[in-house]
Amino acid sequence: MSPTATHPSLPEARLLEMVFPDHTNHLGTLFGGQALAWMDKAAFIVASRHARRTVVTARSEEVSFRVPVRKGQLVELVARIVGTGRSSMQVEVEMTAEDPLTGDRRVCTTGRFVMIALDSNGSPTPVPALPSA
Numbered sequence: 001m002s003p004t005a006t007h008p009s010l011p012e013a014r015l016l017e018m019v020f021p022d023h024t025n026h027l028g029t030l031f032g033g034q035a036l037a038w039m040d041k042a043a044f045i046v047a048s049r050h051a052r053r054t055v056v057t058a059r060s061e062e063v064s065f066r067v068p069v070r071k072g073q074l075v076e077l078v079a080r081i082v083g084t085g086r087s088s089m090q091v092e093v094e095m096t097a098e099d100p101l102t103g104d105r106r107v108c109t110t111g112r113f114v115m116i117a118l119d120s121n122g123s124p125t126p127v128p129a130l131p132s133a
Helices: 032-051
Strands: 012-018 054-065 074-084 088-098 105-118
Touching: 012 032, 032 054, 032 074, 032 088, 032 105
Parallel strands: none
Antiparallel strands: 012 074, 054 105, 074 088, 088 105
């Protein structure tokens, strides 16, 4: 995922999380559900900031778990809006694991989320288009 190479003005949000023992399974690696929760959180933040509305997750798709994330690693999540519909926003999220002692970084998980903006009655409402490249 590298939409900023062609669209440097895409709305973006960044989050950092530390992987503690309660985030991991019996193998000492990050639970997939925890990774998805952090990715959804990043998607929610960038979509909320772009729409300036209440947003909900409509779908997650194309989630790829590439490299295990180990207890004690730092993860950085970068969420970017890569497309908009009338009330929807397509958000790509990339999660990178970093060893805080060595600085070694690897993209570990990527995914796409569809977020929907809602009005005060809970109905889908229009969102701004992305800025032109």
